Amino acid sequence: MATVIKKYPFETVRRRMSLLPAVLAGLGLAAFMQGQIDPDAKQFHPKDNFGKTANGGLNNEFLLLPLLGFREAAAGLLWVRCDEFFHSGDYDAILPLVRLITWLDPHAENVYITGAWHLAYNFTDANERSDRRYIAPSQSLLEEGVENNFDIPDIKFELGWQRYDKIKDFKGAEEAFKLAVATKVNKNSDDFPYGAPLKTLHILAHTYEKQGRIPEALEEWKLAIARSEEMLARSPKDYSAKSLHEAEVRNYAENIQRFNNRYSTTGHDSVNPSPYPEVLEPPPGSADKTPRSWDVAFKPELRIVRPKVFKVGGQFNSQDGARIDVRITDWNYQDRKITGTLNDFSVDPAQTILIDSISVRKNHFEREMDMSKDPKMYSFSQDFYRVVLSYNPRTTAPHLLDRFGWSGEGMTDAEKSHVFMDTDPDRTGTAYIEGQGAVPPVWDGKTVPFTNHSQPLRLIKVTYKISREQIMNQKPISENDIVSVQ
C-alpha cells in the first residue's frame, strides 16, 4: 500500500475545508431531527403498541437479521428487549421471546436458565406463592437446554437446583448434578481441568444428605476436599478456593458427627442400647425409660372461612422449626405432560394447584390461605379437590432431624393412619447403623461405607377430599372428609 506525500495546490481543494462547519451543523441538525422523530417513532415500535399482551411484536430489524443468517445476533437483540420486559414487569411478554430466542440460538444458555427461572419463580399469586403449573414447562425448557448444550455444566446445574430448591425432588436433583459433574472437560472453560465448578460437588453432597444418604454425602465431600486441595496446591492464594475448602472440611465433620450421633451408639452411654441412640429415646420426664418413637400427635384442622379462603391449622407436637406442607389441588391434578417439542409455555387455565408450608410454633400451626384473589391461578373449575397436610423430615431443620432421623425413623403418631411409609426406592435413605447387618463407617476415608440405602421414608400425612361446594363455603368441612387414600 502506498500513501502519497502531496500538497494540495488548488484553491478549490483548500476552500472545500470550509464546508466542515456545515457538515457539523448538518450532523447536529440530523441529531435534532432524530430527537423529533423518536417520540413518534415509538408508535411504530410494536412493543409500545402491544404493551400488555404476550403477542408483542418484533421490529423489522429483528426479522431482517435472522433472514440474513444473523440468528445469534437477532437472538441477542431479542434478549436485550426481554430485559426491558423484566424491568417493566411485563412477564407474559417474555415467554414467547424466550421460546423464539432459544429456537434462534439454541446455545443461548443464559436464556434457558433465566427463562426457566422466570417461569418457575415469577408467576405468583397475591401472597407470592408460585404458580406451580409453570414448573413442568420450566423443567422441560431446562431439559431442552441441557440437550442442546450438553458440553457445558451451567444448565444442568440450574436443572438440578430447580429440582432441589423449588420442587424438592432430591432424586431428580441428584441426577442433574451428577450430569453436571460428568460434563466433558473443556480447556477454554473456567472450570478446567474439571467439567463443572466445585460448587456442583457441594450441592451434590447436600442433595445426598437431603435424601438421607449420608455415606454418599460424605464421599462427595471427600471428593470436594481433594479437589479444593488440588486447587490450593496450584494457587495457594486463591481466596475462594480457600474458603470453599474450609466450608467443605466443616460440612464433612458436621455430617460425620450427625451420622454418628443419630445412627450409632458410638460414644453413647449404655443406658440407651437402641440402635437409634438419639432418635429413639424415652420421652422426657417419663417414668418408662424404654426407648420409643416420638409421637407428634398431629391434629389437623381445615375450614373454609369465606368462599375460596382456607383456614389451615392444628396441633403438631414437635419442637419449633417444623413446617407443615399444604398442598391444595384438583382431585386428579397432574402436571402438564410435555412430549416432543415444547412449543409454548402455556398453562391449563382449568387447573388449580397451591403449595405452601406453615411453620409450627409451640406445637401449633395456623394460616389463612386466600385463593379468591387470583382466579387466573385458582379457577376451581373441577368438582373435587385434594387437600394434603403433611410433614416431611427430609426438608426439616437439623435439630428436628436429631430427634426424628433423616428418614423419620424416630417419628410416629398415635393415630396410625397419619403415618405414611413412602417405600419408593428413589426416596429410601441410609439404614441405621447397628443391628441392621450393616458395617459401621470407616472414618479413615479409604472405605466407602453404606452404599446401600434401604430405609423407607416415614411421613406424617393427612388427605382431605372436598367438593367445590365446600370450597365455596356452602357446606362445612369435617373429619369425615379425611380419606385414607394415600
Next chain:
Amino acid sequence: MAAAISIQGLTKKYVDVWQKQEVIAVNNLNLEVQEGEIFGFLGRNGAGKTTTIKMLLGLVFPTAGDATLLGKAMGDNSVKSQLAYLPEETYFYDSMTGWDLLDYYGRLFRIPEPERSRRVQICLEKVRLQKDAWRRSIRGYSKGMRQRTGIAQALINDPKLLFLDEPTSGLDPIAHAELREIVASLKDEGKTVFLSSHQLADVEIICSRVAIIHRGKLLTTGTIKELTAGERTEIVVQGKAVTNGLLGKLQALVPDTERTGSDTLMLRTEDDDKISAIIDIVRGAEAHVLSIVPHRRALEDVFVETVRREEASA
C-alpha cells in the same frame, strides 16, 4: 511564441508504508513546451510520463513544484475547456455508442445543441471512424477504432493543448500510420500536442521537439535535429594504389581508416568538409571512390544511448 506548458521543479514522491521506502515518480522536472509544437515526451514504462501528465491535469497532486498551462496555473478549472486528454489504455464506457460517448463528453464541456452534434460529427469524421460504427456500441470496436474514438473525444472541444498518452501503441501498421497522420495534422491546425510515447519512430516523424525522462528525471531535451546531430559518412575507396602510401596519406587526414580487402579501404568521418579533400587524394592516386554513404543517427540510438549512459552512471 508563448509557452503552452511551463513546468518548474515538478516533483512527485510516493511512500511505501510497508517498506518505508520513498519512491520518486517525478523528480524536479523543468520543461517548456511552445505553442503550436508537437512535443514528444519519451521514456520507458514507469519513467514518470503518465504521472507528469496527471499532475498537469490535476488528477494527482504534486509533492513540489508548479506548472502553468496556456498561461494559467495548473489545476485551474477554467483552462480545462481548452485541454484534451487521451489516457493510455482507456476502456471508455463500452456500452455506449461512439456517437453517444462523444455527445456525453460534449455535455461535460457544456457545448450546447446543435453545436454539440456538429462537433461530434466533425470529430468522428476527422478520425476516419467508419460511419456504420458511429451508432454501434464501443464494446464491438477493434483496438484501432477505439483509439480513433479516443482521439475524437479529445478533439470534441476543439482544444488548444492535447495530452496524448501512447495513442498509437498496439495498433496494426495501417491504423498506426493513419493515426500518426491524424496526430501530425493537428500541428497544421495550430494545436499544441504533448505526446507521451515510447514509439520512437512515430515521435521522430511527427515531433518537433522531444524530452527524455528516466526514473522521474529529465535527461535531455531538444529538437530532433539537435539530438540526432553528428552525421557520420562512410567512404569506400578501391584501387591498386591502396597499398602504395595511399593508406598512410588518408590515415593522416582521417584517423578512422582501415583496410577492408586486398584493394579496398574504408574511411569513417563525421566532418563533411574532409570529404572533398579525401576525393582529391584518391584522385591523385590510382584509385577511385566506390561509395560515399552518409549515416544519420536515429532518435532510437539517441534514446538508448542516453538512457544507458544514465543507468551506467547511476
Next chain:
Amino acid sequence: MVAIAIARQTVREALRRRVFWIFLIVAVFLIGLGPVLGFLTPKESQTIMRSLGLAVILLAGLFITIVTCIYLIPVEIERRTIYTVLSKPVQRFEFVLGKFLGGFAIVFLSIAAMGAVFLALVYFQGTTRGPDAGVLVWLTSGKFPKEMVLGVVLTFFQMMLLAALTIFFSTFATPVLNFFMSFGIFIVGNLSSVTESLTTSKNGLTSAIGKIIHYMLPNFGNFNVQNAIIHPTTEISNQGVFIRNNIIYALIYSAVLLILAVIIFDRREV
C-alpha cells in the same frame, strides 16, 4: 448541468448491469408470490401479501442500492474513464454529485417499479376495493390504502440515505470493504429501538455509546413503519409530521454525507 449529464450516463451504465435486473426481476416475482401464499390462509391473506411485499421491496432495495452504488466511482477509476471526465472542466464535486444523482435515480426507478407492482397487487387483491370500482375511483376513494404508499415512500428515502452512505464510503474504500461497512452501518442503524433504549442506560459508557450510535450514525430504523401500517387498525397520530421529519432527516443526512464525500474526493488521487 454537468452533474445531470454524469447522472444520466451513470444510470445508463447501471441499467446495463445484469445483477440489477436479476435483483429486480426476482423481487417482482417474490412480490407477486404474496397473493399466492395468501390463498393458503385466506384470513391473513392481506397481511401476508402486504408484509411480504414491503419486506421484499426493502430487501431488494437494499441490495440494489448497495451493489449499484459501491461500484459507481471505483469502476470509473478502474477503467480510467474518470481521467477523461476530470481532465475536462468538471469539478470533482460535480462528479460526486452526478454519481449520487445517478445512484439516486437507480434507487428511485427500482423502488418505483417494485412499488408499482406491489400497489397493483394491492388493488387487484380487491379487499379494499369495491367489486366494480375502477382504478381511478379506487385511488380517489377513501378505500385506497394510502399507508402502503407511505411504506414504499419511506423505504425509498431509507435507500436514498443508504445510497449517500455507500457513495461516501466509495470515495475512499474498495468495493468489498465498502459493502461490509455500508451493510454493517445499515444493520446498526436499523436497531433504532434498541439504540434508543441504550441512550437511557444507567451505565454511563453504554449510554454514551448508545447516544453516539442513535444520534450520530445514520438512523435507518426511523423508516421502518411496516408493522404499524400492515395492521390497518393501528392508529397513528402525528403521521404527517412523522413522515415530514423523516424525509427532512434523510435529506439532511444525505447532504452531510455528500459534502464529506466531496471533501474526501477532492483530495483523492485518481
